[in-house]
Amino acid sequence: MRKVLLIGSLLLAASAQAQNVTGNPAEGAKLVATCQGCHNEGGGYRSSFPEIYAVPMLNGQNAQYIVDALKAYKDGSRRMPTMRAVAASLTEQQMADIAAYYAVPKGESIK
Numbered sequence: 001m002r003k004v005l006l007i008g009s010l011l012l013a014a015s016a017q018a019q020n021v022t023g024n025p026a027e028g029a030k031l032v033a034t035c036q037g038c039h040n041e042g043g044g045y046r047s048s049f050p051e052i053y054a055v056p057m058l059n060g061q062n063a064q065y066i067v068d069a070l071k072a073y074k075d076g077s078r079r080m081p082t083m084r085a086v087a088a089s090l091t092e093q094q095m096a097d098i099a100a101y102y103a104v105p106k107g108e109s110i111k
């Protein structure tokens with residue numbers, strides 16, 4: 001039990017250290033134009049390229065979740081080809097900015 005706790009807190013410390021980038025939602029807003037084509041707020045959340053995928057909604061999503069997902073695409077542990085290509089071009093700062101932007105719920109108003 002103690003060991004598990006120790007490992008848990010080590011992991012927490014490590015991820016806190018990796019977290020020295022702070023997302024800026026205003027910068028993120030400039031970066032999401034390409035994302036919106038697929039991750040749009042209205043509609044049925046489907047893309048037809050390269051094949052039919054259900055596209056997850058990002059609005060209101062937890063910022064850390066978005067950063068983790070983008071890193072996973074970039075390092076190849078998530079395999080969807082389009083998102084791998086998208087994430088490969090993003091820096092950690094840009095990922096944090098985008099995540100900060102999406103983490104603020106916007107309803108249907110921003111397209």
Ligand code: HEC
Pocket residue numbers: 031032034035036037038039047049050053054055056057058065066067069070078079080082083086098
């Ligand atoms: C061509 C369409 C397309 C574009 C453009 C696109 N995405 Fe995606 N995105 C998808 C699809 C489809 C998935 C689901 C893939 C899967 O199943 O892994 C996805 C998944 C994600 C996820 C994981 C969501 C979750 O709930 O697990 C994140 C985060 C994400 N995209 C962010 C972005 C960002 C940020 C951009 C712009 C820089 C972007 N996407 C551009 C189609 C797209």
